[in-house]
């Protein structure tokens with residue numbers, strides 16, 4: 188792999204060793220004597236330059252080079268030498284090439300037709316993210332998506348390391364559930380009933396696969412609470428599904444969430460763990476994905492690396508919802524020009540979250556103690572009877588990346604709230620058992636993995652940080 192080769196190059200003086208490189212052609216450039224081919228295999232941002240001296244390679248190799256186009260896959264062999272040109276410390280003085288598969292720049296005759304005649308769509312030029320989204324199967328070969336994919340992978344490792352170092356147990360919660368874990372009602376139903384035959388509202392689900400109505404999980408939290416009620420500190424990291432019809436740059440129908448659940452933890456403990464988590468992820472990206480982040484800094488968001496460095500080292504601002512709304516009302520009165528008027532009792536809109544982080548706190552902020560009526564049923568009720576021990580972590584440009592809370596551990600209070608909300612109590616009987624038998628104060632949160640990747644890379648649309656995005660009206664490839 189090129190990343191390995193480059194590591195070796197940095198450790199060694201180039202000593203005219205025989206090497207070979209395999210990858211996809213990014214560019215081909217010709218001078219009178221030399222044909223330059225840049226190969227990239229995706230293992231790191233850089234490719235390797237292969238210089239073929241026309242006089243020193245076989246006729247067969249020259250023939251292969253003549254028809255070699257961007258996107259073709261090949262193996263190049265030669266000697267590693269110091270590069271005479273600026274731009275790379277070393278290059279391959281190439282002696283041979285084997286082409287695995289070509290990638291024509293022009294349409295070609297295709298017989299039969301289903302073999303396809305279209306040219307390779309990723310020719311050397313900048314492509315818009317919208318165009319790349321249309322070719323989700325080829326966009327991993329683009330600079331942006333390659334870099335996003337490597338950062339995503341590194342962050343996933345950092346998730347496990349952070350929680351493992353703090354003694355958390357990694358648990359897997361179900362993807363198919365019977366409960367609406369957030370009470371927000373945006374569920375995808377899972378059924379084997381024949382929809383083509385028509386299913387009546389209030390239909391007979393005893394004939395369905397599970398014998399009752401089932402859904403894709405919007406969260407793994409409720410089951411994580413069961414696990415934390417035995418193992419103390421647990422976390423999940425899995426896909427979640429929401430049939431939200433919000434066609435925004437921050438919402439997916441299928442996204443990944445990391446949900447720690449912590450027994451014997453107050454909201455303050457929860458905030459410490461959440462803040463430490465975000466900083467640990469940023470540190471991992473800054474330390475181990477420097478080349479990819481430098482590219483994002485140059486191409487997507489000037490100053491990104493400096494901002495992430497400072498966030499990784501600074502204390503996050505904290506404020507109650509009530510204080511935050513007061514700030515917003517002040518700003519609205521001063522002509523901030525919000526589309527939605529801030530008002531105590533209403534949820535914070537994305538524009539409000541951005542204003543708070545970009546203008547008021549100038550960095551990430553943790554907002555706590557939201558009105559109970561806009562938050563989920565399981566949150567711990569405050570003594571004021573109006574607010575709950577909720578916390579959202581907001582960041583500039585994106586808004587909410589974490590939602591969490593202390594949970595209501597009191598059986599009576601939790602039941603009363605569920606009755607008030609008209610919930611089906613028997614369906615949640617197992618959840619209430621956690622309060623019936625050995626209940627403990629506990630807290631947790633969920634980090635939207637894609638939202639975090641947006642923050643760490645400067646990518647503006649959530650569909651561009653997950654390989655095969657699923658969103659309303661479009662499931663694509």
Ligand code: 4AD
Pocket residue numbers: 369405406407408429431437438439440442444446447587588589590591592631632633634635636637638649
């Ligand atoms: O705030 P949410 O809805 O919280 C929960 O699901 C809790 N059960 C978490 C917990 O306490 N264990 O979602 C958590 C995070 C949000 O802050 C956001 O980052 C992300 O999940 N998220 C989405 N990301 C992409 N597309 C969507 N449609 C999202 N909905 C939420």
Ligand code: MG
Pocket residue numbers: 587589590
């Ligand atoms: Mg939320």
